[in-house]
Amino acid sequence: METEHTSIWLRPARGARGRAPEHTRDGIAAVGVRLADSVGLGAVTMRSVAEALGGGSASLYRYVQSRDELVALMVDQVNGEIDYSVLAGTDWLADLLALGRQSRAVYLRHPWLLATPAATGNLGPRAVDYLEHALGAMQDLELDGHRKLEAVGVFTAVVRLLAGTEIEQRGTGPVDRRRQLAAAAHLAGLVGAGAHPHLAAALATPPAEPDADQVERVLTRVLRGLLGT
Amino acid sequence: METEHTSIWLRPARGARGRAPEHTRDGIAAVGVRLADSVGLGAVTMRSVAEALGGGSASLYRYVQSRDELVALMVDQVNGEIDYSVLAGTDWLADLLALGRQSRAVYLRHPWLLATPAATGNLGPRAVDYLEHALGAMQDLELDGHRKLEAVGVFTAVVRLLAGTEIEQRGTGPVDRRRQLAAAAHLAGLVGAGAHPHLAAALATPPAEPDADQVERVLTRVLRGLLGT
DNA sequence: CTAGAATAGCGAACACTGATCGCAATTATG
């Protein structure tokens, strides 16, 4: 009977005795990330990852209890791409915006992150680092701890949302174009039918190009409202 | 060669000639929703839904091109649970909060919504209705259309986030409890190690119970920041 | 140094999944 470790972050990476493992968690995650970046998250199967590692698919289960855990490793890995040395520590808003800017870049580099469950609990070590630095940026604000945690949650949710719409519009593949045209046709039909006047009005003004500046603009307003001042 | 309808919302529900279909889209969606509510989204398979409808799984593909489309039908179906008659139309913030409150209720009734991709484009008719009413609530605000659309996006993202954390903490099953304990142990370990002082500080204050009031509080601040005043 | 125990790698298989094909039954249209 084994001790059941629910989370991969609490389970030791390797056993104390016995043969040494041939791979590391980071190495496995890196392979998964590379695959997802190039062919999509759907192509990240136990077999494909194992083959890229030069082994059998059953061996992967020595490192990971399920495919979901593998994806969790991948998510935490890309969370490690953020550089905290750019944070000046003098202006909380500037630091949070710097974090948001980098976070957006991570999403654009790894669009499959959007297909990943936005977990708030059971964060990996690198996600915890991110949280720590986000809280650090707000250290001079006189707010309750849970209010700050709340703010970080909203912050990351907004970044995720904006990156998502940006990625949707940026898709240049034939499938993406088809989808965009279909959506446009759908909305045009609805607006033309006249049953949705407010939507028609909102769509009348040309939409702003989504970019890093939009992210900063929205984040600034949201954070000011949320944190006061 | 058929005309390829990318979106299910642009495809006619039934052909003009030939035998009449035995089911409706809404009926199929209802079966899926019932299944997902009781056994989870993972239990919504083509076979299980078809069996609940009293037919073969291949027949489902006469209504739906893929499982994802089936899920899209389900999502749009629960979007129909929102009652817009409660909107007074006199105070934009009050109306938006009323929408948020109902939206939260929908999430709590159908937790599997969180496992669903948060699509911004290609909305179903009921999602479009929601959007229309949200925009209607803001009709007296003098803002660009795309700014209002932006606000609705952030709005729904925040509701989704808060409902998600609420559902995570509310889970009472043995598996959920295990997960919660594991997460708590993980954080305790990190805090004890001393490498995350800001996180430790934030966790020192007891977290506020997530509920409908929290949603309104956060939404109010976010919307005030986003829409000005 | 040796015996035993714990661990890693993995071929083969299992249960299931989404999806397709071709045919028979049904129904509106010309």
Next chain:
DNA sequence: CATAATTGCGATCAGTGTTCGCTATTCTAG
């Protein structure tokens, strides 16, 4: 009525996550 379009569906396919049992390796205890 004949034709063409459409539906229902049994059978089947390729592919998935995961498990089992075995062998090979490597650390620890004596």
